[in-house]
Amino acid sequence: MELFLDPMKLLLATAKDVLPVLGLLVLFQMVVLKKPLPRPGRIIFGFCLVLVGMACFLGGLDLALFPVGRTMALQLAKGAQSGGREIWAAYGWIYLFAFLVGFSTTIAEPSLIAVANKAEEASYKAVSSLGLRIAVALGVAVGITLGTFRIVTGTPLYIYILAGYVVVAIQTYFAPRMIIPLAYDSGGVTTSTVTVPLVAALGLGLASNVPGRSPVLDGFGLIAFASLFPIISVLGYAQLVQWIVGRRNKKK
Amino acid sequence: MHTGPLPNLMKALGAALLSACRDLAPIVIVIALFQLLILRQPFPDLVSVLGGLALVIVGLALFVVGLDIGLFPLGEALAEEFARKGSLVWLLVFAFALGFGTTVAEPALIAVTREGARAAAEAGLIENLPAAVKRYALHVRLTVALSVGVAIVLGVLRILRGWSLPMIVVGGYVLVMVMTFFAPKEIVGLAYDLGGVTTSTVTVPLVTALGVGLARTIRGRNPLTDGFGLIALASLTPMIFVMVLGLFVH
Numbered sequence: 001m002e003l004f005l006d007p008m009k010l011l012l013a014t015a016k017d018v019l020p021v022l023g024l025l026v027l028f029q030m031v032v033l034k035k036p037l038p039r040p041g042r043i044i045f046g047f048c049l050v051l052v053g054m055a056c057f058l059g060g061l062d063l064a065l066f067p068v069g070r071t072m073a074l075q076l077a078k079g080a081q082s083g084g085r086e087i088w089a090a091y092g093w094i095y096l097f098a099f100l101v102g103f104s105t106t107i108a109e110p111s112l113i114a115v116a117n118k119a120e121e122a123s124y125k126a127v128s129s130l131g132l133r134i135a136v137a138l139g140v141a142v143g144i145t146l147g148t149f150r151i152v153t154g155t156p157l158y159i160y161i162l163a164g165y166v167v168v169a170i171q172t173y174f175a176p177r178m179i180i181p182l183a184y185d186s187g188g189v190t191t192s193t194v195t196v197p198l199v200a201a202l203g204l205g206l207a208s209n210v211p212g213r214s215p216v217l218d219g220f221g222l223i224a225f226a227s228l229f230p231i232i233s234v235l236g237y238a239q240l241v242q243w244i245v246g247r248r249n250k251k252k
Numbered sequence: 253m254h255t256g257p258l259p260n261l262m263k264a265l266g267a268a269l270l271s272a273c274r275d276l277a278p279i280v281i282v283i284a285l286f287q288l289l290i291l292r293q294p295f296p297d298l299v300s301v302l303g304g305l306a307l308v309i310v311g312l313a314l315f316v317v318g319l320d321i322g323l324f325p326l327g328e329a330l331a332e333e334f335a336r337k338g339s340l341v342w343l344l345v346f347a348f349a350l351g352f353g354t355t356v357a358e359p360a361l362i363a364v365t366r367e368g369a370r371a372a373a374e375a376g377l378i379e380n381l382p383a384a385v386k387r388y389a390l391h392v393r394l395t396v397a398l399s400v401g402v403a404i405v406l407g408v409l410r411i412l413r414g415w416s417l418p419m420i421v422v423g424g425y426v427l428v429m430v431m432t433f434f435a436p437k438e439i440v441g442l443a444y445d446l447g448g449v450t451t452s453t454v455t456v457p458l459v460t461a462l463g464v465g466l467a468r469t470i471r472g473r474n475p476l477t478d479g480f481g482l483i484a485l486a487s488l489t490p491m492i493f494v495m496v497l498g499l500f501v502h
Contacts, residue, residue, distance in 0.1 A: 032342050033333045046322015049314045056311030064304025104278035111456035122475035158432050165425045172418045181417050181481035188487030224444035
């Protein structure tokens with residue numbers, strides 16, 4: 001029965017998310033710009049697709065991935081608590097899980113797909129959509145792994161963030177100009193529907209299971225890691241491409 | 253729908269379905285591997301897992317196609333119209349409304365501010381009464397929405413005037429670090445996380461379309477170097493604003 005009830009609820013919830021945005025756009029288009037919508041049928045149809053798509057996507061995640069992923073994160077976190085000789089092995093699995101979950105959820109993140117496609121179009125294909133997404137996903141993976149390491153060791157959050165900012169500032173100086181705005185943007189884009197629920201479960205599970213950590217002080221902060229490290233990895237990716245092209249040109 | 257676009261739509265949907273399968277393969281593999289090899293447990297309810305997976309794939313495909321024919325064209329058309337009309341005030345009002353309006357009701361933000369308020373009450377930063385906790389959560393939420401509105405306004409001004417994004421962002425980071433030392437410790441983690449939470453699945457594509465559309469219409473601006481950067485500002489300002497709020501509450 002639940003299976004039949006949930007879609008309506010989800011559709012309503014998504015509508016609450018999408019309709020105000022549509023309302024705002026139409027209001028400005030009609031009242032301020034005093035222009036009719038260009039091809040209204042098509043645009044409304046597109047909005048309906050977005051609405052139904054998001055409802056299916058979120059409902060499916062709740063049905064298929066989140067329960068399993070959450071239990072898994074909690075079980076792994078609990079395994080770390082048992083201590084003794086196996087403690088390093090247990091943490092090893094957690095780091096591997098954090099890395100892989102960070103990478104794979106970012107690849108599936110809808111807003112990142114949208115921005116990457118836009119970047120490919122805006123750069124006349126100089127930036128590859130898939131390449132950008134892989135760079136971002138690697139950044140998130142490393143960020144979340146480091147974030148879980150921070151929770152396990154209990155080092156203060158701001159030290160990592162400060163170090164990350166310094167690296168970003170240095171990279172900004174050397175990286176190709178055209179990639180910088182996109183790289184900065186990729187930090188904020190990565191963490192939404194797919195990544196946050198799984199990562200939050202991992203962080204809170206760890207913080208409440210590792211001895212000496214409090215969920216209040218240590219549970220937060222993983223998302224901050226996941227938004228900082230993609231900037232570094234995308235800038236790094238651009239620098240790598242620049243370096244390879246430069247070397248090839250020198251050889252010629 | 254006319255007869256013409258329909259085959260095109262079908263083709264687009266087919267392609268989107270294929271790439272959705274590709275995009276979701278990694279997470280399916282990761283979860284299945286951990287479930288079967290490391291935790292050594294069968295899936296609790298295989299039918300609902302498979303059904304959910306099919307829904308996720310179809311949903312992602314519809315979302316991507318819908319953005320392409322609905323949200324992106326509308327966002328860019330608006331941006332172009334604003335640029336052509338040359339009314340700076342209305343453009344900035346629109347930018348603020350877009351940032352504030354899409355953030356204030358964001359479910360993820362509501363959830364995180366509620367958690368944050370509870371944590372703040374436990375830490376003794378505010379009174380541990382339900383009304384005080386609720387009011388605090390609302391204040392944080394409004395602060396974040398305000399900061400995103402300001403960020404989009406600032407970002408649009410940057411595109412129009414051609415200001416350097418690295419200068420603004422690095423300056424913002426310095427402010428974040430300075431604030432970190434003055435703000436109460438309990439709010440720092442929350443403030444850092446709020447930067448990442450604010451930008452939702454609908455807002456991100458729309459704001460990107462606005463930026464790229466503006467940069468494309470204004471002479472001398474490049475869609476790649478000038479059109480992006482709005483999201484970056486929208487994830488930076490909440491950290492600063494919320495830590496400032498923390499100072500006041502403290």
